[in-house]
Amino acid sequence: MDFYILDGPGEAPRERFACRLAEKAYENGYGVLLLTEDDEQTERLDALLWTFRQGSFVPHATLAARDGEPVAVGGDEHAADDAVLINLTDRTPATWQARQRIAEVVDQREAVLRASRQRYRIYKEAGCEPHTHRIEEGRR
Numbered sequence: 362m363d364f365y366i367l368d369g370p371g372e373a374p375r376e377r378f379a380c381r382l383a384e385k386a387y388e389n390g391y392g393v394l395l396l397t398e399d400d401e402q403t404e405r406l407d408a409l410l411w412t413f414r415q416g417s418f419v420p421h422a423t424l425a426a427r428d429g430e431p432v433a434v435g436g437d438e439h440a441a442d443d444a445v446l447i448n449l450t451d452r453t454p455a456t457w458q459a460r461q462r463i464a465e466v467v468d469q470r471e472a473v474l475r476a477s478r479q480r481y482r483i484y485k486e487a488g489c490e491p492h493t494h495r496i497e498e499g500r501r
């Protein structure tokens with residue numbers, strides 16, 4: 362259980378960082394679900410995974426079109442049982458206890474911070490020990 366706290370606000374930096382996490386998990390042999398808030402975010406991440414970093418290759422698909430790709434993007438966590446779930450929503454994933462790893466990507470917008478604090482409490486109360494990682498602009 363990891364909370365990645367970005368030092369600034371914004372959906373775009375949050376999504377770029379999520380792509381980096383997905384790439385790292387894929388390179389380490391894990392299946393990944395990038396859990397999105399809505400279809401619009403799913404489409405943005407689907408496109409961003411091709412362009413977020415020069416020379417990067419992350420084989421992926423949306424949940425609706427997935428055919429064995431190791432990285433999936435979409436809003437239905439029940440449609441995929443990947444080991445790593447990268448949460449880009451404001452909700453606590455219902456399937457979080459079935460995952461090997463949960464990555465929460467948090468930017469500095471007040472609504473995102475408030476929702477992440479609630480999820481942190483839920484995880485702690487369930488007996489998990491979440492780890493917090495502060496991510497500075499230069500490290501993204």
